[in-house]
Amino acid sequence: MAIEAYNGGGWIATKLEWLINWGRKRSPWPLPFGTACCGIEMMCALAAGYDMARFGAERPSFSPRQADVLIQAGTINLKLAPVFKKIYDQMAEPRCVISMGACASSGGVFRTYATLQGIDKLVPVDIYIPGCPPRPEALLQALLMFIEKTEKSQPITHKKYSDLLVGT
Amino acid sequence: MDLKNRVEQCLGPKNFVVAMTECQGDLSVEVPKRSVVDVMRLLRNTPDLGFNFLSDLLGVDNLDLNKPKKKPKKKTEEGEGAETEEEPKDKGPSPPRYEVVYLLLCLERNERLQVKVRVEENDMEVDTLTPVWKAADWPEREVFDMFGIRFKGHPNLKRLLMWDDFPAHPLRKDYPLEGQGEERHLIYDD
Numbered sequence: 001m002a003i004e005a006y007n008g009g010g011w012i013a014t015k016l017e018w019l020i021n022w023g024r025k026r027s028p029w030p031l032p033f034g035t036a037c038c039g040i041e042m043m044c045a046l047a048a049g050y051d052m053a054r055f056g057a058e059r060p061s062f063s064p065r066q067a068d069v070l071i072q073a074g075t076i077n078l079k080l081a082p083v084f085k086k087i088y089d090q091m092a093e094p095r096c097v098i099s100m101g102a103c104a105s106s107g108g109v110f111r112t113y114a115t116l117q118g119i120d121k122l123v124p125v126d127i128y129i130p131g132c133p134p135r136p137e138a139l140l141q142a143l144l145m146f147i148e149k150t151e152k153s154q155p156i157t158h159k160k161y162s163d164l165l166v167g168t
Numbered sequence: 169m170d171l172k173n174r175v176e177q178c179l180g181p182k183n184f185v186v187a188m189t190e191c192q193g194d195l196s197v198e199v200p201k202r203s204v205v206d207v208m209r210l211l212r213n214t215p216d217l218g219f220n221f222l223s224d225l226l227g228v229d230n231l232d233l234n235k236p237k238k239k240p241k242k243k244t245e246e247g248e249g250a251e252t253e254e255e256p257k258d259k260g261p262s263p264p265r266y267e268v269v270y271l272l273l274c275l276e277r278n279e280r281l282q283v284k285v286r287v288e289e290n291d292m293e294v295d296t297l298t299p300v301w302k303a304a305d306w307p308e309r310e311v312f313d314m315f316g317i318r319f320k321g322h323p324n325l326k327r328l329l330m331w332d333d334f335p336a337h338p339l340r341k342d343y344p345l346e347g348q349g350e351e352r353h354l355i356y357d358d
Contacts, residue, residue, distance in 0.1 A: 078352040079331050113338050113347030114330070 017156045024068065024094075025150040026056040028143060031067035033087065036074025038101040038133040045136035055143055064090040069146055070123075071139070075103035076116040088123045094153065098142050099125045102132040169216075171195055171279055178214045179207060186286075196282040204270075204285050205295045211272060211281065212300065219272035219281055222297070225307035227315040228267040231341035264288045266317060270297070287317055296322040314339035 030052070034042050046052050046060060061067040064087045076084050088097070099119055102108035105128045107117035119125060126149065127142045169177075172188065172195055179185050179197070184207050187198040199207045211219045266287035273280050285294060296319040297304035308319045309328040316337035319325060327334060334350060336343055 078350075079329070081352050112345055113343075113350065 013156050020155050021151055025147045028057050028068045028146055029059055029061040030057050030069045030071050031064055032060045032071050034073040038073035041133045041136055042073040045139045050136040067091055070097045071100055072104045072119050073100040076119055077114045078116055081116050085122050096126045096146050097123055098127045100129045101134055174216055178210055178217055198284045201285045208300045218276055219274050221273040221275050222301040222303050223273045224271040225304055226269050227311040227317055229341045230265055268294055293318045293320050295320050
């Protein structure tokens with residue numbers, strides 16, 4: 001594929017990018033990682049009342065390989081931390097992490113020997129949701145923010161990815 | 169016959185009772201550490217006791233209890249009276265630091281019994297109850313994890329809650345709440 005001719009822009013690359021983004025933003029498959037009471041709010045957001053499927057999060061992907069968004073809802077304690085990291089590492093690029101609630105973002109009230117003080121110590125976090133636990137509307141807003149972010153992303157022309165393509 | 173008399177009748181002849189207290193209708197028996205398995209077998213197999221269910225097993229750290237108590241500043245007549253009552257307790261030998269508490273339940277008569285074992289700091293080993301009740305397996309592992317009390321004869325005495333190479337026993341009173349900077353090593357096989 002002669003994509004290097006259009007490296008850094010060009011009609012084909014940008015239109016292709018628009019198409020990819022159009023597809024991605026309408027199917028942000030979440031990986032629900034609910035470990036505490038935030039998980040209940042996340043289930044509520046996924047269920048019929050709030051219906052996250054309206055935004056394309058139709059299918060909670062319990063396999064990290066097919067997931068686009070990792071929703072970390074709840075406390076991560078240090079015994080679970082390697083499992084969480086492993087799940088994040090299994091997700092395919094481009095990936096996004098939503099840190100839902102106080103515990104996931106900062107450890108919350110659990111400032112103890114057993115709790116990870118914020119998942120950003122392990123993985124890069126894209127969107128933080130405050131609250132203890134946040135309401136489902138807040139999770140929906142985070143999903144919309146992810147969709148906005150997807151619209152602006154550059155899956156082909158961004159240096160990080162175009163280098164990969166030229167190499168192949 | 170009430171429960172207290174029955175327990176005394178069962179354990180008394182063999183000198184298994186160190187102390188027996190009753191608080192709010194709950195009977196609590198302290199037994200010697202070396203004979204805890206015999207005591208449990210007796211309590212389970214004696215027909216008129218029949219404690220056939222181990223509902224919980226837990227450890228206690230009495231570090232703060234052993235410290236000398238602060239004297240009350242106000243000296244009213246009642247306060248002085250209370251003080252003179254407390255003083256003989258302080259003068260006696262300080263109680264062992266750890267306790268293991270067994271909570272038993274008789275399913276037939278709905279009776280409960282608390283059995284306590286004192287554990288000295290320099291001899292942190294108690295006989296396991298897994299031959300008597302299989303249910304003692306995980307609670308004993310938890311007590312070992314949190315307090316470092318070892319259970320002799322336990323089939324699989326590993327940490328239950330913390331990870332395997334965690335260096336401390338976090339429910340001890342001298343362990344800081346926020347930890348001592350233990351780090352979880354995030355190395356895993358690729």
